[in-house]
Amino acid sequence: MSGKRSRSFKCAVHHRDREVCSENDFHLVDPDPPLRRMVRIIADEFLSEERDRKLYADQYTCCPPPLFILCITLIELAFFTYYWVAMGEVSPSGPVPIDSVFIYRPDKRQEIWRFIFYMVLHAGWLHLLFNLLVQLLVGLPLEMVHGSTRIGAVYMAGVLAGSLGTSVFDTDVYLVGASGGVYALLAAHLANVLLNYNNMEFGIVRIIGIFVVASFDVGFAIYGRYAAETLAMAPLGPGLGLGLSPGEALVGSGGLVGDVVEAVGVGGPLVGPVLVSRPVSYVAHLAGALAGLTIGLLVLKNFEQKLHEQLLWWVSLGVYAACTMFAVLFNVMNGAQPSFTLPHA
Known part of the structure; x- marks a missing residue:
């Protein structure tokens, strides 16, 4: 040639x-x-x-850029760094800033901002690392495809569902972490793959991969919630005790946290420390996933919607609206839970 x-x-x-x-x-x-x-x-x-x-x-031009996930990630990282410096320590599972004005607490349900802003706090660097990785690896590409408004709606719906679900089904725990929003993103992507896996390359492999990642994290949370629900108390002498059940000292978070406080016997002198184990709340994970399955089908755009997808749209809207309304009414009617305090010398 x-x-x-x-x-x-x-x-x-x-x-x-x-x-x-x-x-x-x-x-x-x-x-x-x-x-x-x-x-x-x-x-x-x-x-x-x-x-x-x-x-x-x-058609993609990166304009506007995918800023929501990046901003949320930086905010969560900044809050973690602040409390790390303020509390002077950090570990894979703590510490948890239980006195923060942002943490969800069952005794402060009337402070409604806590139902959202608990997401900026995390229980240890391992909890933070998992959430940030999923946000960036799943949330960022989803935002590039569907836009910041839609992904922001899915994420925040998962965060709200996490706190509402916990307030109904796990009423004794405090709550921190963005797991509700993270699982909403995972579930929204999973719903899309489940509906269309025949048209996607390695669709079944993707489904298995999502289930493995989610199951590992949720399984760890369930184990931590029940296996670690203990209250180890120093002997207080015959017939003496603190009079607390394990459920009265629970904090839902991304990891197990132990707080050592001074304990005093009933009518007796100070006798030693009490280790209170605060286990994981897994309800936020499941509630966030449910929000992702419903709101994800509502707001994530299809370039060409079919009839059965329109029916799913209405079913999803009804399920999410009904669950949210029930949880809100439950909180309004039940009010705040009694405040938990430990006796001090």
Whole structure:
């Protein structure tokens, strides 16, 4: 093949990428720059229909940028750093800032901002690390596909569902962490994969992967919630005790936390420390996942909606509205739980 004809062939091959090749140009321009490759990978991972993938890959401009997940991640990291410095210690499972104005507490239900802002606190760096990784690896690509408003709605719906669900089904625990929002993102992605796994490459592998990650974390939370529900007390002498049940000293968080406080016998002298174990609340994980399955189907856009998807839309709306209304009414009618305090010398 002559040099001129070879150059013409190269120009024809790269015509679809709209690259101009002159007769004196012997260097092929990369037809797929890094940003475009990343966009195509995200489209393949998070969109089920081939026409949707092509439309997204052709139209995506990164304007506006996906700022919601990045901002939430930085806020959570900043709060963790602040309490780390303020409390002077950090561990995989603590400490938990139980006196923070942001933590959800059953004895302060009337302070409604706690039902949302508990998400900025975390119980240890392991709890924070898991949530941030899922947010960035799942939430950020979802936001690039569906936009900040829609992903923000899914995330915040999961956060609210986590605190409302905990207030109804696990009434004795405090709550910290963004697990409700994180599981809403995971469940929203899972719902999309379940509905369209036949059209997605390695669809069944993706489903198994999501279930493995979620099951490991939820299983750890369930184990921590019940296996660690203990109240280890120093002997207080015959017939003496603190008079507390394990359920009266629970804090729902991302990890097990132990607080040592001074204990005094009933009518007796100070006798020693009490170790109160505060286990994990797993209800927020499950409630957040339910919110993701419902709100995710409501707000995550399909480029071409089918009839059965419209029916699912209405069913999802009804389920989420009914659950939210029930939880709100439950909290209004039951009021705040009695405050838990430990006796001091």
